[in-house]
Every structure is written in structure tokens, then in C-alpha cells.
Amino acid sequence: MTRRWRPNLAFVLGGALAGTLGLSFAGLIALRYLGPEIGFRNAAILLAAAIALATAVLAWLLVRLLLRPIRALETYAVAAETGSAAVPPLHFGTRELHATARRVIAMAETLRDREAAVRAFSDHVTHEFRTPVSAILAAAELLADGGTLTPADAALVGQIEGASAQIEAQLAALRNAVRAREARYTGSSTLSDLLRRLSDDWPALQLDAEGDSMEIPIGEEGLNIVLTQLFRNAVENGASAISLRAVAHGPEIQLLVADDGTGISAGNAPRVFDPFFTTRREAGGTGMGLAIVRNLLQAHGASIALAPSAKGTTFLLTFLQPEA
Template sequence: MRRFVKKWRPPLALVLGGTLAAVLTLPILGIVNLRLWGNVLGWGEAAWLIAWIAIIATAVLGFLLWRLVLRPVWALDRYAQDVRNGGQPDAPTHLGTPEFMALAGSVMGMGESLQSRADSLQAYANHVTHELKSPLTAIRGAAELLDAGASGADAATLSKTIMDASSRMQDLLDDLVRHAQAASSGGVGSVCLSEVVDGLALPVEILQDGMVPLVREDLRTILTQLAGNAADHGATVLTVRVLEGGIEVADDGPGVSPGNRDRIFDPFFTTRREQGGTGMGLSIVRSLVTARGGQIALSDEGPGACFLVSFG
């Protein structure tokens, strides 16, 4: 979410209260001063003076309301319209009162979230199309050969090709469902680390126990994906520690090569495609952590892979 430069602005309650107070008191002051000045300046001159004071006061109040209320509303409306039309608008710079600044932060955060989701959906659609082409091509080719009259050992090989390709497609679809579920907003809560480490793909060594700001199911999903990914790459143990506002998860595997460090969270990126890897495990973890307002990063610590999950 965007952060704004803090400038003092009167709160909206003060602006509205001051305006209502001026509307109430100006006529009363005008009547009182007309009676006081009428005998000194003359009734006509006193009336003109009071009229000019009223005009100037109204202009000042109108300017303040335009600057502190109307202009921020127009700016936010233009921003929302541009986002809805698919543009990349600049953030409004005149935000008026603190209430409008908070509203602007919420609207811009929502716009950025929607834009990010739209970009993610487009990227996933492109990836899914690319990933499903290979098994679909294999199934079609095998079906055509079977239809042409292949028999015996050839027919058995082609049948196995169809089964393997369909299994690959099922794995991809299952991972996409888990990815969509991870990206949806979850509940707020916390859980003790030691309560969710049993039954993972690797033995877990807890270096520092504590409460993690996630509900049980979310933390279990994160650890399951990280443990499974580590086991697939030759690790034998997972070490976990609770940090302030997050957790550190490391393994004793070979680690991540420098050439792959920037790509490991990308959907469908995998170094185990021949072994059936779909490349969605770490992408699922990142989507889940991001949906809960956190971040995950690959640390440089240790010979194996070390992930830092932080919140707040």
C-alpha cells in the first residue's frame, strides 16, 4: 500500500463543525454589528460593510471546503475511474483531511490489489495454457496412433502415455485449485508452531518455539509445501524457528542455485519436471503469505534453502 507524506490537516469534524458554526454565528454577528455601527457609519454604509464581511467569510469557507473536501473527492473519483478503465493512474497528491488520507490509502490499496490479481490471472492463464499443451499433445498423438490400429506392445505403451499425461494434467489442475484457495483471504488468528509440525514430509527440528500470527490451517499449508519441496530436492530434516513477527524455515538440502533464486516463486517453475514436479508449491506458499499481509523471501543463510516468512 502507498505511504503518504504526513502533513498536518484539520480533521473533517473540525472543518464541518467550523462551517456550521460560521453559518450559525455570521447572521447573528451581522445583526448585532448592524445595530452597533448603524448609528456611527450610517445604516447604508454599515449594511455594505457587513455584506462584504459576509462575502469574504463565505469565500474563505468555500475555499477551505473545496481544498479539504471537494478536491480530494474529485481526485479519488478520477483515480478510481482510471483503475476501472485499466489505466495506471498516478496517486492523488492533494488528500485533504486525515480522514480522506485514510480513505485514499484504502482505495489505492484496493486498486493495487485488484490490478495485481488481474495481472496474476493473466499470467496464470498463460502458464496453464503452456503447461497443458504438452500432455494434451501427447494424449492426442497416442489416441491417433491407437485409432490407426496400433496393437500389442505399442498399444500398451500408448495407453501408458495417455495415463501419464492425464495424471500430469490432474496434478496441474489440483495445484491450481490449491493456489486459488491460498490466494483467498483467510481468517485472523495465531497458533503455536509446535502444534502443527507433526506428520510433514520431513522430520522437523524446532530451534525456537512460539506463536505464529496465522491460523492453524494456513501455517500447516506453508510448512507442508516447504517440507515437501525440500524432500523432493534431497533434504533430510527441516529446521524451524519463530522470529519476531514471522518464522524461519530451513533445510539441509543442496540449496538453490544462483541462476534459479529469482525464479523459484514463479508459477510452474520447476527443476523436477521429468519427475512430475508442477512448480506450484512455492507459488502456493507465496500467494498464501501475501494474502495474509506477509512476505516470504529466500535467505542467503545456510548451505540449504532458508526461507523467511514475515508479517507486519
């Protein structure tokens, strides 16, 4: 493959500035000598046309070497971010832009490969476990239907059935966690878009909202998934009221979700977002709810963290405002 020559950025910018300055001096000198020969009016018109043409050439070079490669790289990055078909740029302009673009493309491809590997692993694990778990569950049901089990044996079969159901729930939660990393809920939404829906879904909760007209950079369905999981956790911890507050803080939109439940102990707080961590294992908890919320938010450039709270639990969701 033929190696294409690419100027460095300093050469391009320096050449553009030198060319602009040179055109100005050349115009003054040419006007000094052409004016007496063909008239200053005609000389000015001729020189203006020549300078405009030379400036247009410089502008074309800057567009080709700087603006077009930057826009092409931006288009590629947006396509990679939204999951669309991302075609790498063909032209990179200067050496610096070429190096930067290659690194950005390599990073995007590495992240895509990692996500594909995680998805393939989760699909493989869930597929391989589904058959033996189903076989164990079917065998336990056959034993229970036989009617000849002693109370102790029946209790043991019940434990086997419960464990099988719990494994199936964990596998389903694992699939949902991986899908949350891939889901894209583009657009924006407000709390007012969801208040009626949340009130209908959680009639026992008293809802209070501030900043309900604040635009939050995530689609309504995605925000509903996040808040539904946080509401579910709050109810499971004895909450009867939840407060939502959206505020703009510099380049960020912060959403505080506070409940009046029993709260999270200091010992458990560092682990609440860890996959499969739960204090409700006996009640069927999978420990994947907050992990799914975190994955979904991370897929949208947002984050979630525990915030200090005198009572109950408060989560701080932080979104980056889209650039204008």
C-alpha cells in the first residue's frame, strides 16, 4: 500500500497564516505598481479577485485537511455510540488527526468487541445452565407428584425446586444486565412525563417532585425502567413516600431519588451496585436490580451513586447535558 503524505498540523496552520499575511503584503505591493499602469480602480478590482481566489484555495485546503476529517470522525463516533452501522472515515487530513482518528476507531472497536464477548459469554452460560436446571426441576416435580415421599424427603424436594427457580431467576437477571448495557433510550424526558404513570404503578407510595419540567437526557422508557427499579427497592425496604428532585448543576443534570424506608446499612452501602449482592435472597431477590440500573445509565453516559441521607435511602443520578 502506498504511503500517503500527510502534513502536520503546525505546517497547515502556519501555512494558512503565512499565506494570508503574504496575500496582504503582495496585494499592497501589486497595487503600488499596477495602479499607475492600469488605474487604481482597475488594479483594486483585479487584486481583490486574485486575493479572493487565493483565499478560496486556502479555505478549501483547511476544509479538506481539518474540517472534513473532524466531521467524519464525529459522524463515526455518533454512529458507534448509538449502535448504528459505523463506517470509519477514509480521509484523516493532518498527521495529528490521523493518529487521533486511528486511536478513536481502535478504542470503539475494542469496546464493541468487549461488549460482544460479554454478551456471548452470558448467552453461553444461560444456555448451558438452562438444560440441567430444567432437568433438575422436572425430576423434583416427578418426585413430588409420586405421593410416596416422607415429610423430610418432601421438604428436601421443595428445597431443590426453590433452588432451581432461584438459579433460573439469576440467569434471567444476568441476561437483563447484559441487555441493559446495549439498550439505547435516546431523546429526553421530564419527571412530569412519568408522574402519572408512576403514581398508577405505585398507588401506595406518596410521590413528591421538584423540577419536574427539567429536561433529563434519557428517553422516557429508559427513565421509567430506572425509577421503577428504585421504587421497587424502596417499597421492599418499607418506604411509604418518595421524593424526586431534578436540578441543573453546571454541565450536569442531577436527579435525587429519596425514600423514607429503612435505608442501607453502612456495611452494605459499598456493595449495593455489585451484581448478585442482595440481603433478600430468601425472598427471591437476585441482587441484579441496581446493577441493571447502573449498566443502563452507563450506556447513556450517566451514573448513579448513594447520597448521604439522614433517613431512608437517597440515590443521586447524574446525567451530562447534551452539547448544543
